[in-house]
Amino acid sequence: MPQQEESYSLDAMLEAANIERLDEADRIYSHEVREIISSKPVWIVRNGIAMFFGIIGLLFTLTFFIQYPDIVKAPVKIVGDNLPKQIISKSEGRIVYLNALENKKVIVGDVLAILQSNADYKQVLLFKKWIDQTELDLKGNNWNAISQLATLNQLGDLQKNYQDIAQQIYQLSWAKTKGYFNQKRDAIAQDIRLINLSKENANNQKQLILQDLAMQQGVLDINEKLANEKVIAPLDLIKDKSTVLSKKQQLVQVDAADINQSANIVAKQKELLEIEKLNADIQQNFIAALFNAKSALTEWSNRYILVASETGTLQFASYFQENSWIKTGQELFYIIPKQPTYFAELIASQQNFGKLKQGQQVNIALNSYQRNEFGVLQGTIINIPQVPYKDTSFLIKVKLTKGLQTNYQKPIHFSNSLTGTADVITAEASLADRLLYQWRGLFAR
Structure with a gap:
């Protein structure tokens, strides 16, 4: 059933x-x-599993297009071939004179500011101007062109050098056209002329005596013959001999006077040599005093006068004005040279150093400029040294392809302490490549 x-x-x-x-x-x-x-059920419930695997597949496909390069990080510092020059105070005190203007063109040697000292800077500048002009005169060996030194009594530490030069100028005045030395030379030259005239007169006198002696000698010879023949008495012959001896004695006296006159000329020439030596000594002492004053003035200027050490554009390191108090070692100015060239120094450690090669791209994020706001500086490695810079670190040179302009087209203001972090792109890779690197490592093991 x-x-x-x-x-x-x-x-x-x-x-x-x-x-x-x-x-x-x-x-x-x-x-x-x-x-x-x-x-x-709705479609998302019916097809949820298929959609999940589809999304996973899409994400995996995107990994082949998303760039995830291999990066080596290292600290970096911005430097340059012709860096801006710092003007630093070497003493402490108030600014008594300020000649600097922001963004003003300056040349080497321009006075920017003067700090307070125990000397009146105006008198110091007058003293310096006189020394510079005197040096130019001495290069042309034009001693007569040296001008009289103005009265300066507020030179502080330079006062002693001023007194030394003033004393040397007084002695140097002896060598001028109508000075003591020239007058002395003229007097000695006059004495020598008189001595030469006296010698000439003595020479004429000598010639006369020689003529007279020749005649007396002739008379003596005749009388000697007559005395031998008993024509004249011997007493007359003695008188003739005495006359001849007297003439010879006069010749000796004339020769002695001539020797004395020659000795006087030699003495006068020695006086001229002494004058020349004294003149040379005075000139040498003046040059020594001038150099000592210049050295002391240079030392004073280095301490209290701030001058431009480079030709370029002047920028203030901080805000100050006349009568502002300045400390020793304080940065006051920067001089930006014309078209300075900047580059980066990258300090790479041993870790991943083997990945670094010339030509690799470098992105530099500066500590003073936020990366999200200003962007990064772009560069290229141009030199990798063979020996380490310090310990085991290597100093790598990076060329800044766009200078101090970031990839956001924003300029960066340079300072000597501009540091940051460099990202060296050692290999251009996708996210999939980076993931596959891990799998390759596992399979290689």
């Missing part, structure tokens, strides 16, 4: 559950449950 087919109708279910009224079935299946059971 065939088995009766089971019924799954609501009535059968109610009968099997021994439920007499319909409201008891409502207690088993609520309206919300019946609504869920009877409703068709």
Whole structure:
């Protein structure tokens, strides 16, 4: 007998559950449950798993296009071939004279400011001007062009040098055109002329004596013959001999006078040599005093006068004015040379040093300029040394391709302490490549 087919109708279910009224079935299946059971699921529920794997596949595909280069980080410092020059105070005191203007063109040697000292800077500048002009005169060996030194009595530490030069100028005046030395030379030259005239006169006198002596000698010879023949008395012959001896004695006296005159000329020439030596000594002492004063003035200027050490554009390191108090070692000015060239010095450690090569791109984020706001400086490695710079670090030179202009087209104001962090891009790779590197490492093991 065939088995009766089971019924799954609501009535059968109610009968099997021994439920007499319909409201008891409502207690088993609520309206919300019946609504869920009877409703068709939305598409996201029906296809959620497929969508999940599709999104995962899309993300994996994007990893092949998202760039994630290999980067080596290192500290960096901005330097330059012709860096801005600092003007630093070497003493402490007030600014008594300020000649500097912001963004003003200056040349080497321009006075920018003068600090307080125990000397009147105006008199010091006059003293310096006189020394500079005197040096120019001495280069042309024009001693007569040296001007008289003005009266300066507020030179402080330079006062002694001023007194030494003033004393040497007084002695130097002896050598001028109408000075003591020239007058002395003229007097000696006059004495020599008189001595030469006296010598000439003595020479003429000598010639006369020689002529007279020759005649007396002739008379003596004749008388000697007559005395031998007994013509004249011996007494007359003695008188003639005495006359000849007297003439010879006069010749000796004339020669002695000539020797004395020659000795006087030699003495006068020695006086001229002494004058020349004294003149040379005075000139040498003046030059020594001038150099000593110049050295002392240079030392004073280095301490109290701030001058431009470079030709370029002047910039203030801080805000100050005349009568501002300046401390020793304080930075006052910067001189920006014309078209300075900047580059970066990258200090690379041994870690990942083997990845660095010439030509690699470098992005530099400066500590003083936020990366998100200003961007980064871009550069290229142009030199990698063979020997370490310090300990095991290497000093690598990086050329700034756009100078001090960031990739956001914003200029960077240079300072000597401009540092930051460099990102050296050692390999251009995608995110997928970086992920595959990890898998390759695992398989290689």
